[in-house]
Amino acid sequence: MTVTSPVPRQPDIEYHPDEEKYHARTARRLAENPSLPLVPLPEGFPAKVEGPNVWEGKDWTSEDQWVYKLSDAELVEIDAALAHFKGLGQPLGFIGRDTFPLPTLGATLKGLAQELYSGRGFFVLREIPVDKYSREELAIVYAGISSHVGSGRGKQDATGAVLAHIKDLTVSHASEGGLGNSAYTTDKQVFHTDVGDLIALLAIQSAAEGGVSRLSSGGRVYNELARTRPDLVKVLSEPWPLDSFGGNPGYTTRPLLYFEDGEHIVIQYSRRHFTGYKAQKRSANIPPISEAQAEALDALHFLAEKFSLEMNFQKGDIQYINSMGLLHARDAFRDDSDNIRHLIRLWLRNDELAWKTPKPLEHIWKRLYSVPPEGQRFPLEPEIRKKENGVAK
Numbered sequence: 001m002t003v004t005s006p007v008p009r010q011p012d013i014e015y016h017p018d019e020e021k022y023h024a025r026t027a028r029r030l031a032e033n034p035s036l037p038l039v040p041l042p043e044g045f046p047a048k049v050e051g052p053n054v055w056e057g058k059d060w061t062s063e064d065q066w067v068y069k070l071s072d073a074e075l076v077e078i079d080a081a082l083a084h085f086k087g088l089g090q091p092l093g094f095i096g097r098d099t100f101p102l103p104t105l106g107a108t109l110k111g112l113a114q115e116l117y118s119g120r121g122f123f124v125l126r127e128i129p130v131d132k133y134s135r136e137e138l139a140i141v142y143a144g145i146s147s148h149v150g151s152g153r154g155k156q157d158a159t160g161a162v163l164a165h166i167k168d169l170t171v172s173h174a175s176e177g178g179l180g181n182s183a184y185t186t187d188k189q190v191f192h193t194d195v196g197d198l199i200a201l202l203a204i205q206s207a208a209e210g211g212v213s214r215l216s217s218g219g220r221v222y223n224e225l226a227r228t229r230p231d232l233v234k235v236l237s238e239p240w241p242l243d244s245f246g247g248n249p250g251y252t253t254r255p256l257l258y259f260e261d262g263e264h265i266v267i268q269y270s271r272r273h274f275t276g277y278k279a280q281k282r283s284a285n286i287p288p289i290s291e292a293q294a295e296a297l298d299a300l301h302f303l304a305e306k307f308s309l310e311m312n313f314q315k316g317d318i319q320y321i322n323s324m325g326l327l328h329a330r331d332a333f334r335d336d337s338d339n340i341r342h343l344i345r346l347w348l349r350n351d352e353l354a355w356k357t358p359k360p361l362e363h364i365w366k367r368l369y370s371v372p373p374e375g376q377r378f379p380l381e382p383e384i385r386k387k388e389n390g391v392a393k
């Protein structure tokens with residue numbers, strides 16, 4: 001008799017996490033192998049991490065703890081820096097600490113950058129008078145202030161765009177296939193991390209309803225997993241097949257969880273690369289994820305949600321977060337004719353303060369942060385980002 005092992009199939013898992021399915025999968029896996037929680041942590045991984053970036057949402061009592069309100073004098077300084085940059089007549093890719101000088105606010109922003117890398121991992125700058133500026137002036141102000149937080153700007157698509165618009169584009173850009181990414185919809189975005197060191201989001205306008213932003217400490221999520229399910233830490237630290245959605249190669253492999261510098265837990269993943277999202281279904285011709293990986297994906301999401309801090313964007317807020325140390329998510333929202341949620345994103349890096357980039361991510365970081373000033377595009381209107389192969393990302 002020939003015994004053939006079953007062909008591995010993609011587990012029953014969707015982009016939107018289903019708590020019932022998660023608990024059922026956990027129960028099934030533990031019934032099959034009750035010793036799973038006894039699996040030792042992978043070599044080099046700590047039983048627990050500590051530090052200011054290991055926190056829970058309930059640890060924060062007031063937004064005064066993370067909101068930095070710009071003073072009138074600082075706003076005047078920003079306007080002077082804008083006039084200075086415009087006077088130079090240089091392309092926007094040359095916006096930087098030297099070309100957008102902030103004699104006093106610069107030192108404050110430097111301190112806040114330290115908060116991102118060695119402190120809680122996030123802060124909000126309030127508030128940029130967004131209506132006062134033309135869209136191009138706003139891009140200069142935003143990139144100029146942000147260059148004092150992290151002078152490296154990451155490209156966000158194959159065309160060298162360093163600004164990305166996060167807005168519901170389902171109607172305006174329907175023909176471009178943007179539905180493969182929840183960032184361009186009003187849909188909930190589940191917990192994930194962006195690639196790169198730092199994310200900045202400037203709110204030009206907020207939604208009529210919803211769109212709450214949620215942050216969660218990767219270290220806190222890790223500690224819970226390490227304590228209760230070290231087997232899932234092991235799963236997360238091993239290579240996973242990421243769908244490149246029609247790219248070449250069709251998939252890449254890397255771990256989702258890293259502890260390489262003896263100090264920081266880094267979680268780097270986006271759930272849609274393992275489940276697909278709406279129009280971008282998971283490719284059928286690439287290896288499926290395993291049941292263990294499906295459980296680990298849900299564990300990450302639900303633990304991040306449990307320990308999360310929620311905050312609301314106000315028009316004119318810039319939210320800065322360390323994407324290596326924190327996961328983030330966004331609730332679904334509703335726009336109306338007067339309140340159309342519109343955020344502009346930058347990916348940043350502060351070379352002096354940066355954590356060590358985990359080895360398997362180095363090539364991504366290199367691609368992100370290697371765009372020269374003259375190659376940087378600042379799209380002033382929303383567009384769907386394109387990958388190297390022209391596919392929407």
Ligand SMILES: [Fe+2]
Binds near residue numbers: 192193194328
């Ligand atoms: Fe994101």
